[in-house]
Amino acid sequence: MKGRLVALSIPGMLLPGVVMAAAPAKIVDPVTSWNHLWNEVLIDLFLMGTVFAALAVYWLIKYRATSPDQVGSGPKLSRAQSWAWAMVPAFIFMADDFFLAAKGWTVWNIYRKVPDNAYEIKVTGNMWYWQFEYPNGVTTTYAYDTKEGDGLMVPVGTPVVLRMTSNDVIHSFGMSAYRVKEDMMPGRVTYIWFLPTEEKQSWVTCTEFCGVLHAQMYAPVKAVPRAQFDAWLQKKKSTT
């Protein structure tokens, strides 16, 4: 009887997997995942911090010396208590560490797995500007002094993957609005992907120190509707 139940339940366990495989893969927005994890980490930190801080404040007030000759009477731990006060906290900290590591790893996998239909743009870092190259050969850039140039244009709703390298020193491509950042180095190609979910303008800033104009190495990132993006790209292609 028991064996039959187990045998029956195996397809049941497989079922959700089959359904998930059949449904079109839903793209998880890394920003949402990051924000969610950040909130969880903050709660974790507040809990730990509050325990230590509350105890410390209580003791710091309670155990003030009442006379100059008073001495403390802290407990002398037995061998077993000593071990317990080392091992129990160690395991609690370790459990929290592994919990956070597992949580972090899950979101990390979202960050590193580029969706299949991602739109690919090549980015090259130079002292001190970025060059963006689109699949049809169009290139754009942005000048900090004249504020001219398109910067990075991306279509809303399509995951975008950036293949990045550098012509000179190490730069880093940081888009705080999309919670992503990765270095670009001479001789290597690195990547990040992100999902523009709404029409907006944000910024990419260089996030690895690269010299005199490091603080001027920035460009707009404009997420526009797909139709507008395609039209812009066509127009660019025909004018160059």
Added chain:
Amino acid sequence: MSTESHGFSLREWIFTTDHKRIGVLYLIGSMAAFAVAGIMALLIRLEQSSVGPTIVADVATGGNQYNVWLYFHGAAMILGFLIPGLTGFAANYFLPLMIGAKDVAFPRVNAFSVWLFYAGIVMALLTFVVNDPPDVMWTGYPPYSILTSGNTAFYVFTVHLLGFASILGAVNFLVTVIYMRAPGMGWNQLNMFVWSTVTAFVIQLVFVPVLASAVTMLLFDKYLGTHFFDPAKGGDVLLYQNLFWFYSHPAVYVILLPALGILFEVIATSCKNMVFNYKAAVYGGMWGIVLISGEVWVHHLYITGMPDWIRIGQMVSTLLISVPVGLLAISMFGTLYRGAITYTIAMKYATACLFLFLIGGLTGIPLAMTVMTVHLSETSFVHAHFHYIMGIFATFSVFAGVYYWFPKMTGKLAGEKLGNLGFWFNFVGVNVTFFPLFIIGVQGMPRRYWNYEMFPQFEPFHKVAMLGSLIVAVGMALTIYNWIVSAISGEKAPANPWKSASLEWTDCANPPGPGNFTKDITVSADWTPYNYGR
């Protein structure tokens, strides 16, 4: 030195081999570095207080000035103030006293080390004299540090001199603790500060040579035409960062450990209490940190595109640092339990450190997580995090130590009024300065940006931070003024003003004469530096 010295003699100070005088020389040199680097910090805060150029010339060349301030602030604070202040000044002066030794094992090597340190400080100060000063941050990443027109050589030689001074200190103090403890003094009877110095110097001895070789390769690449870091010629562009952080993350613990050691001394004495769970703190906490410290450097390279397996692996080892650090925290907080706390100025600084330690330590946890770092790294969140733990926490512990041992070094009491005033200015000021940086860091304020015209919404936060830095400046000026005035004309201190049970207070004069102790020290099996009335 066999005879008692009378009066001030410059010659005696220059040629001294007395560990106490060398300690004072380290204190003076590191406070000088602290002052100049502190002025750089003020310039940085002033510059960031408005979006565009505030005190730099203009947008195109502003970086030339600002980057040199950043370079000097970072390099001088870490290599010129924190490490020498903790392992040079505090260890030199007090470690031999705590173990009942007449001096260190190699007094002449010790004298050589302090003058190497001064040469390093001079080398760092040349930044303000030479054309094309180094502008490579304290990290000196290639290819920039090789391509720059700035003189990276000054950076390299500063690291060489200070690193060599530190290696000599490491050998000296490890030998001293192993062979020169007072008869009867077992390993479990050492002061926490002694243990923290031992573990810090073990880290220095293992890792400093790696840093020295990394910066030497920079020197070769820039001036002698080698290609260690040039991928076009078969070099590896990330090799330097790996070598640099292989030392420089453990260096954080070279600062953290002695800072904690000083706090343990101040807290245990001010609470008249034994250290809570001493063995767990020493063998689990301090040695645990030594063990893991060399396995976490990749968290500084999370965003460089390192392979996933190493980013994930070192996320776990970095998070596990919380275990030894947690044991030390429990021991430190636990020492308060059923204590008899007296709030001296030193104890006020120590109490502030408990708070700074919590904020700085806990904000390190998201930075240990690879995916969190992808957003947070290179923002002012990181900047605020390491200023809380490494900057202010460690600085406050040096100050706690100076106030705690002030009667020992000068024979006088430090002024209470100015001391307290300075403390409150410092404590309020640092929080006003650095807490806003956490907030704008999470929102994406990039580090090392003097001009943040793309994020004008952060300007009010920078204005608050600037205000905070001015408060700190007042506090620091009051504190240093207080030390100088009290050392010259302070009230005479009683022999053991805090009623400590540690050897440096119970068995030698204020200040100790040549040879430290008037009689040979032996300790019994049930003696500990934290025996209070039981």
